Amino acid sequence: MFSLQTIFGQGMQFYTLLEAAANAAHDSTKALHGMLRDTQRSPSLDAFKLARQREREASDKISRELVNSFITPIEREDIEALGTALYKIPKQVEKFADRYSLAITHLEGIDFAPRAAMLEQAAAVVVKMVHELRNMKLERMKELNDELRSIEMEADRLMLELYRDIYSGKLDHLQMFLLKEFFEILEKAIDRCREAGVVAYEIVLKNS
Template sequence: MFSLQTMFGKGDKFYGLLEESAEAARESARALHELVIQTDRAPVMAAFSTARAREKALHRQIGEELVNTFVTALDREDIEALNSALYKIPKSIEKFAERYVIVADRLQGIDFDQRAALLEKSASVVVDMIGELRKGLKIDRVKKLRDSLNALESEADRLLLEPYRTLYAEGSDPLRVMLAKDLFELFEKAVDKCRDVGNVVYSIVLKNS
């Protein structure tokens, strides 16, 4: 089996940077979960800002390292694809958070906890998948993790549709329905971004196995 260790040589820095990027995405997902269950949102938004700043710095650093490193660990396009896909997770989460803090008072009684927990699980699977790159491309393990992400994404799709019947049946305020719909879709999109990372990792494993 082809070994990523051989590809990286002295480029272990790419392992570390990608792992840090995945962890920053998980921190954003964890902060989002806290956001929807806590009444004091100011500390949570501060955590978002920290995680987002960290992700931006890592995204930039990985790009700079690609320019400055003669021999790269993976094909450059694969590193760039991972870097880009990881960057989009906290970006999507931040978009949800910014909108949620504005409209949360109008959405009391709508449960976002289950969706936030699902997103946090998805981000944790992403951390595991990026961690597998350091371990020699075990395709069975990576496939199992990708299948987990696909299952979580399917559950996110189900949760996207589930509340609409209730909201419409209750004759809710149309604005309330529209705001909830927008946030549900942002949740589902963030889970999709986690799945996208999983697909990139899996394609790398297939290509190098």
């Protein structure tokens, strides 16, 4: 049964839910960066599971609200697209954390923290972009989009350095395989942030 608030409201709950999803994604990247900085402690996956649970809850609520709401502040397709893009970020982060916890004994001396820091920065920019949807200020959103693009470009540059390390001959075959796999997962996570940012930017372009 529909409530009057749902029927006649302005759909502002969608902004709140998208912000919750973006915050959950950012929290997962902060947890990953923290885990990779603290190499003396055994990896714990609790923070990643919690972030993914929060993300799923936000995603489910968005889906329900899209069914129940007559009014949305932006197009339904855009809400769905942004919700889906945000959902993919902690999913990719958790994939890294799960595999890292299993392979950590083979990764001694390999420092993933700088790349994880860039992922955390990218997710923080996505949070800002999602919050800016309430304002629909194109100039501010363009600044954030440019910032996110710069992070992505720097991540691409670091990937080239990675390949030099892989083919340097200093690593055994297992380490070469693991190094390539883990950095590619991180790269894809940054790409997921970029994709979410592009959706948010395009929403503002359409509505400003």
